[in-house]
Amino acid sequence: MNTELPLKKKSLRLATIVMPILITQVALYLMTFFDILMTGRYDTYHLAGVTIGSSFWIPVYTGLAGILMGLTPIIAQHIGARSRENVRPAVQQGLYVSIVLSAIVFALILFAVAPILGAMPLEAEVRIVAADYLKGMSYGLLPLFAYTALRSFFDALGATRVSMFIILLSAPINVFINYLLIYGNWGFPELGGAGAGYASAITYWLVFLIACSVAWAGKPFAQFNLFKGWGKISFIRWKEILFIGVPIGISIFVETSVFSAVTLLMSNYTTAVISAHQIALNFTSLLYMIPLSISMGATILVGQAVGAGQMRDAKHYSFLGVGLAIAFSFVFVAILLMFREPIASLYTTDGHIIQLAVQFFLFAALFQLSDAIQAPVQGALRGYKDVNMTFIMAIISYWVLGLPIGYLTATYTELGPYGYWVGLIAGLAVGAITLTARLRYIQKNKFN
Incomplete structure (x- = not known):
């Protein structure tokens, strides 16, 4: 990395890293989206079963996969320090x-x-589909987690386009296998919602095998000889991975699970309110892919700069990430304020639900700025290998402040269900301010 790069070129480098990550994240998001969409066209009970199964799968998977994200700053710092022998x-x-x-x-x-499913007030068919969907997904656990480790390797080298091409190649294959196994086409068994789970497992194996072949023979990855000279289990290296990865994983789990909790608390309201909330949450989750991708890009570039001892570059990449995310947040606010009704109409034709979703989008717009600050700041802190504060603030932001404030506002004010969004906005704002202060402290006192 060249310390003489002007800010304009650093901005371009950040964008070059982030764009493939964004495409990868959206493609991964769409894989789950198509599972639900294609199952919904098969049967209502199977749709409910896959939805319930996904609500279990996503927080657990993202939380534990987040542990493996600890590899990214570790490898990035090895690359920056030119200690390539430690990468393998x-x-x-x-x-x-x-x-x-x-x-x-x-x-x-x-x-x-x-x-857990047995204790939930679900219809028997829905419970069976949810269990079968998760069973099918479970056969893809090993390749999915192993691929996450390889993706951390690709990304740490700055080769984010590799992950992008792998996912873009596999996403249409996943849709095709869904077509075969959900509906029973071309002589394949008709499995309904369970078929979506098995299709995902098959796709995960495919993704992993492609990633292995790229790591084995592709340039510049072959020089690291990842699959040669396998060492014994090293608990010292496990400790390093887990010391960084566990706080990342828990913070991700805390973040994803709080939205599931809010959805469950929304069950006190009408089906229309729940549907409108889900519409707003689904669309803002798609928008969140941009600050999330910027966060991952910041981790890579800050980690490489710190490893190379180029602290000025690390600081620049940190705040370029925040500035880029804030710029996008203003665009998102404008979109949510100007096109609330057309966006809601993409999800449903029910006029009542559309009008409720339009109101939820007002609060979603307020959500954007804090989200835009917190995500890239978290990414920058991970690049410095400073992860404990992000873990602590995730718990405080969402569970100590956000959810209780949301519950009290929803229960004791006229805002009703919108109160939960007020709570999340308040908690996220506190987290954004606190983590920004932490980043400044780290840069000034520990990496100056």
């Missing part, structure tokens, strides 16, 4: 960790999901 053992130990994580989730699905 880091990736190999990450793959070992991925095996353990996949075993943990498989055990959870095998032993814990059935009792």
Whole structure:
């Protein structure tokens, strides 16, 4: 990395890293979207089953996969410090960790999901579909977690386009296998919602095999010889991965699970209110892919700069990420304020639900600025390997402040269901301010 790069070229470098990450994240998002869409066209009960199954799958998977994201700053700093000999053992130990994580989730699905589903007030057919969907997904756990480790390797080298091409190649294949297994086309068994789970598992194996072939023979990855000279399990390296990765994973789990909790609390309101809330949440989740991608790009570039001892560059990349995300947030606010009704109309033709969603979008617009600050600041802190404060603030922002404030506002004011969004906005604003202060402290006192 060249310390003499002007800010304009650093901005271009950041954009070059972030764009493939964004495309990858949207493609991953669309895979789950098509699972639900294609199952919905098959049967209402199967749609409900897949929706329930996804609500279990997404927080658990994203949280545990987040642990493997700890590899990204570790490898990025090795690359920046030109200690390439440490890259292979880091990736190999990450793959070992991925095996353990996949075993943990498989055990959870095998032993814990059935009792939880049994305790929920679900119709029997919905419960069966949810369990079968998760069972099908579980066969893809090992390649999914292992791929996450390899993706951290690709991304840490700045080769984010590799992950993008792999996912773009596999996404239409996933849709095609859904077509075969959900509906029973071309002589394949008609599995309904469970078919979406098995299709995802097959796709995960495909993704992993493609990633292995790229890491084995592709340039510049072949020089690292990732699959040669396998070392024994090193708990010292596991400790490094887990020390960074566990706070990342927990903070991601805390963030994703709080939205599931809000959705459950919304069950006190009408079906129309719940549907409108889901519309606003679904669309803002899509918008969030941009600050999330900028956050991941900041982790890579800050990590490489810190590894190379180029602290001025690290600081520049940190605040370029924040500035870029804020710029996009103003665009998102304008979109949400100007096109609320057309956006809601994409999801439903029910006029009452559209009008409720339009109101939710007002609060979603207020959500954007805090989200735009917090996400890239978190990414920059991870680049510095400073992850504990993000973990602590995730808990405080969402569960100590956001959810209680939301509950009290929803229960004791005239805002009703919109109060939950007020709580989340308040909690996220506190988190954004606190983490920005933490970033400034790290840059000034520990990496100056």
